[in-house]
Amino acid sequence: MSQAVPAGQKWWSGGKSPYNVEYGKLMMWFFLMSDAFTFGAFLISYGSIRFASNSWPDPNHVFRNFPIIGEMNIPLAFVSLMTFILIMSSVTMVLAVTAGHNNDRKGVIKWMIWTIIGGLAFLSCQAWEWTNLYSEGAWWGKIATDAGSHFLNADRTVPTTNFSNFFFTITGFHGFHVFSGVIINIIMLIKAWRGDFDKRGHYLMIEKAGLYWHFVDLVWVFVFTCFYLL
Amino acid sequence: MSNEAILHGHSEVDTSHDAHHDEHGAHHHKETFITKYVFSQDHKMICKQFIITGMIWAILGGLMSVLFRLQLGYPDSTFPILEDIFGKWAKGGKIQPEFYYALVTMHGTVLVFFVLTGGLSGTFANFLIPLQIGARDMASPFLNMLSYWFFFLASVVILCSLFLQTGPASGGWTVYPPLSALGDANEGSKAGMDYWITGMALFVVSSLLGGLNYISTILNMRTKGMSMTRLPLTIWALFFTAVLGVLSFPVLLSGLILLLFDRHAGTSFYLSDIFIASTNKALPSEGGNAILFQHLFWFLGHPEVYIIILPAMGLVSEVMSVNSRKPVFGYMAMVGSIFAITVLAFLVWAHHMFVTGLNPFLGSVFVLLTLLIAVPSAIKVFNWITTLWKGNIRFTPAMLFAIGFVSLFISGGLTGIFLGNSTLDIHLHDTYFVIAHFHIVMGVSAFFGMFCGVYHWFPKMYGRYLNNTMGYIHFWVTLIGAYLIFWPMHYEGLAGMPRRYLDYSGWASFNQFGDLNKFISTVAMIVFSVQLMFVFNFFYSIFKGRKVTTQNPWGATTLEWTTPIRPGHGNWPGEIPEVHRWAYDYGKDGREFILQTEPVGSSESKH
Ligand code: HEM
Numbered sequence: 087m088s089q090a091v092p093a094g095q096k097w098w099s100g101g102k103s104p105y106n107v108e109y110g111k112l113m114m115w116f117f118l119m120s121d122a123f124t125f126g127a128f129l130i131s132y133g134s135i136r137f138a139s140n141s142w143p144d145p146n147h148v149f150r151n152f153p154i155i156g157e158m159n160i161p162l163a164f165v166s167l168m169t170f171i172l173i174m175s176s177v178t179m180v181l182a183v184t185a186g187h188n189n190d191r192k193g194v195i196k197w198m199i200w201t202i203i204g205g206l207a208f209l210s211c212q213a214w215e216w217t218n219l220y221s222e223g224a225w226w227g228k229i230a231t232d233a234g235s236h237f238l239n240a241d242r243t244v245p246t247t248n249f250s251n252f253f254f255t256i257t258g259f260h261g262f263h264v265f266s267g268v269i270i271n272i273i274m275l276i277k278a279w280r281g282d283f284d285k286r287g288h289y290l291m292i293e294k295a296g297l298y299w300h301f302v303d304l305v306w307v308f309v310f311t312c313f314y315l316l
Numbered sequence: 317m318s319n320e321a322i323l324h325g326h327s328e329v330d331t332s333h334d335a336h337h338d339e340h341g342a343h344h345h346k347e348t349f350i351t352k353y354v355f356s357q358d359h360k361m362i363c364k365q366f367i368i369t370g371m372i373w374a375i376l377g378g379l380m381s382v383l384f385r386l387q388l389g390y391p392d393s394t395f396p397i398l399e400d401i402f403g404k405w406a407k408g409g410k411i412q413p414e415f416y417y418a419l420v421t422m423h424g425t426v427l428v429f430f431v432l433t434g435g436l437s438g439t440f441a442n443f444l445i446p447l448q449i450g451a452r453d454m455a456s457p458f459l460n461m462l463s464y465w466f467f468f469l470a471s472v473v474i475l476c477s478l479f480l481q482t483g484p485a486s487g488g489w490t491v492y493p494p495l496s497a498l499g500d501a502n503e504g505s506k507a508g509m510d511y512w513i514t515g516m517a518l519f520v521v522s523s524l525l526g527g528l529n530y531i532s533t534i535l536n537m538r539t540k541g542m543s544m545t546r547l548p549l550t551i552w553a554l555f556f557t558a559v560l561g562v563l564s565f566p567v568l569l570s571g572l573i574l575l576l577f578d579r580h581a582g583t584s585f586y587l588s589d590i591f592i593a594s595t596n597k598a599l600p601s602e603g604g605n606a607i608l609f610q611h612l613f614w615f616l617g618h619p620e621v622y623i624i625i626l627p628a629m630g631l632v633s634e635v636m637s638v639n640s641r642k643p644v645f646g647y648m649a650m651v652g653s654i655f656a657i658t659v660l661a662f663l664v665w666a667h668h669m670f671v672t673g674l675n676p677f678l679g680s681v682f683v684l685l686t687l688l689i690a691v692p693s694a695i696k697v698f699n700w701i702t703t704l705w706k707g708n709i710r711f712t713p714a715m716l717f718a719i720g721f722v723s724l725f726i727s728g729g730l731t732g733i734f735l736g737n738s739t740l741d742i743h744l745h746d747t748y749f750v751i752a753h754f755h756i757v758m759g760v761s762a763f764f765g766m767f768c769g770v771y772h773w774f775p776k777m778y779g780r781y782l783n784n785t786m787g788y789i790h791f792w793v794t795l796i797g798a799y800l801i802f803w804p805m806h807y808e809g810l811a812g813m814p815r816r817y818l819d820y821s822g823w824a825s826f827n828q829f830g831d832l833n834k835f836i837s838t839v840a841m842i843v844f845s846v847q848l849m850f851v852f853n854f855f856y857s858i859f860k861g862r863k864v865t866t867q868n869p870w871g872a873t874t875l876e877w878t879t880p881i882r883p884g885h886g887n888w889p890g891e892i893p894e895v896h897r898w899a900y901d902y903g904k905d906g907r908e909f910i911l912q913t914e915p916v917g918s919s920e921s922k923h
């Protein structure tokens with residue numbers, strides 16, 4: 087297991103991993119590619135339907151509430167906070183992986199806890215946002231169309247329900263990924279805390295969880311762009 | 317990632333399972349019935365689970381086709397026995413329209429996904445990958461086991477749907493909305509469609525788990541000396557099959573999730589401006605697009621047909637080379653064409669949609685890309701024929717099926733070129749011409765590839781041979797029967813006879829085909845019964861077949877024939893052999909064949 091790689095060795099000639107990674111990481115990379123196609127299909131569907139519609143609700147109008155404060159004049163403030171939280175949790179994940187490289191159990195535990203907190207915070211924000219939109223009359227198959235509705239099309243015409251349909255389906259699917267990620271991270275935390283990785287001699291599992299977590303973050307950047315900015 | 321490990325001073329990653337498995341060689345773990353036959357993690361046992369599940373599905377799917385062929389061949393007759401068996405579905409001994417649609421839908425679903433995808437890839441990827449690359453097992457035997465059990469669950473769900481009061485899904489295997497989205501529109505779109513979606517979602521999970529495993533096993537677990545260009549073509553084919561599956565099935569999953577919401581959450585992803593006659597109601601749905609589903613479906617659907625045919629191509633290449641006693645012709649060209657097919661498979665899906673109102677300019681782009689696929693396909697065909705050329709051919713049943721595959725692939729591929737031209741397709745779309753095309757090029761061909769694999773590797777799987785006489789009967793009846801069934805369908809299609817109709821006798825223009833339909837139905841029943849003979853042969857030979865007495869009965873070069881006749885878990889009792897040459901050294905320097913494990917001699921000629 088532990089000889090150094092001789093110089094000039096052929097990586098592809100068999101008997102070793104061509105990328106010098108164990109199979110689990112390879113599987114994770116391919117899984118993420120697969121998952122990227124799932125999200126890609128959703129977002130392209132969204133794009134095609136939206137492109138084919140005459141008009142569409144204006145995100146600056148829809149997303150302008152903030153918990154407690156209520157209606158704000160700065161649109162997108164809340165989602166910026168959510169995005170910031172998620173990106174910060176990616177940073178703490180990087181720190182956890184680095185700590186894993188150094189076989190620093192304490193560090194791994196500390197940063198995993200922060201990552202989990204970040205994930206939970208993001209999910210809570212999403213729960214609040216969903217509730218808020220729901221209370222304003224948006225849900226799968228529903229959208230408020232009265233004169234004061236936030237969901238009127240940018241050109242003030244009556245919207246179809248497809249804004250809600252895509253919003254809840256895609257952010258829901260992403261939220262489900264974040265949720266799974268939090269579960270995975272909690273399992274990793276428990277394993278690290280019990281010293282399983284020290285026994286194994288490496289923290290590769292943390293790296294794999296990290297790959298997944300960064301991917302979920304990356305997807306959010308696209309989801310965020312598609313629903314809030316465009 | 318590769319240099320990261322080096323940068324961080326990590327040691328080279330150990331890719332073999334030696335430390336764990338070498339104990340296996342000497343003595344066995346205590347295995348119970350459950351761990352050995354049910355929740356087995358041995359790839360060879362999982363292969364057998366896949367093939368037997370696949371066979372059960374093939375019989376059921378075949379039986380469905382016999383039933384609807386009965387209707388198509390004898391639209392005026394009644395068969396009281398059908399009413400005894402199927403009750404209201406065959407009232408008065410006549411197959412009812414709902415039943416007919418359910419039959420064709422489930423026939424397609426079962427054969428495309430459960431037999432030719434799950435059954436074919438599941439069987440041969442599991443069996444051949446570890447054995448031919450020189451690995452103890454899959455990268456993750458556990459996920460591999462899960463892959464089978466998800467397949468099993470998916471099978472159970474689909475099987476249950478057959479017994480629903482409102483029947484299984486019946487909107488065609490492509491489940492186009494709005495029909496599949498609206499329970500009011502059709503009996504099969506009630507609970508049956510939910511079962512279908514659930515079953516397919518489980519199937520996607522199974523195929524994903526399997527595919528990830530196949531890819532990482534092939535990349536990571538090759539034995540020493542087994543460089544990628546020394547891999548047998550079977551492995552290359554299975555590798556790209558897995559890549560296709562991993563990248564295309566998720567898109568189907570997305571499409572089905574949206575469909576599920578349309579069915580139950582009041583959304584209108586695929587629905588717009590709909591009036592249902594049966595309930596006399598206009599739906600509020602607005603803004604959706606039914607064509608969107610077709611794009612999502614065919615983005616999977618077209619790669620899917622190559623997911624089905626690539627493994628068959630790999631098996632055929634290998635069997636053909638072994639039994640011609642010649643190296644496969646153009647090894648690198650073969651690998652290159654598999655790769656080209658894989659890439660192009662993602663770029664042609666809209667050729668299924670030429671008549672959806674697709675922009676004709678866009679259509680012409682897809683025509684071009686579609687016709688491009690003919691190039692790698694033709695390269696492969698030429699290479700097979702040149703492999704046979706001047707070969708020292710042994711006509712084993714496996715070899716016959718391999719040759720039959722090439723014949724069928726040519727016949728069906730040529731009609732693909734007709735269909736790939738959008739101007740012709742406007743006339744041919746949704747006619748029996750399409751049915752003929754894809755049954756010959758995909759359905760029967762892939763079955764031939766699978767049979768060729770089963771006859772060839774059965775001795776390795778079970779340590780016994782299949783019965784040859786039955787094998788020859790099986791081959792000739794199936795080949796002649798397949799052509800007799802599907803060739804005439806081209807004429808029906810050219811005459812404009814649409815697919816998916818229950819009864820053509822009411823149309824003057826299709827009346828002329830009454831006798832032809834009768835003929836087709838009769839041949840179909842004969843061919844089906846010969847498949848039952850194959851199933852008998854299979855199970856009989858497991859227990860009573862002639863025993864294999866030598867390690868390498870076919871005189872092949874690949875690694876699986878260096879294992880014991882009945883390999884245990886871990887495949888090789890001692891060390892895994894090292895590989896020194898490619899997989900196709902046949903008839904070289906006056907020797908009939910040279911195993912991959914033999915070091916290259918100093919005086920050996922180059923190939
Ligand atoms: C030269 C190669 C090929 C070309 C140009 C080609 C072209 C086409 C076209 C244009 C259609 C759509 C016909 C229509 O619905 O109007 C079609 C249908 C189909 N093809 Fe091919 N094809 C080729 C090879 C294959 C292969 C190798 C397979 C499978 C292994 C295959 C499987 C199918 C299936 C399953 C359908 C029909 C699906 C359905 O509508 O239910 N084709 N082909």
Ligand SMILES: [Cu+2]
Nearest residue numbers: 618665667668
């Ligand atoms: Cu196609």
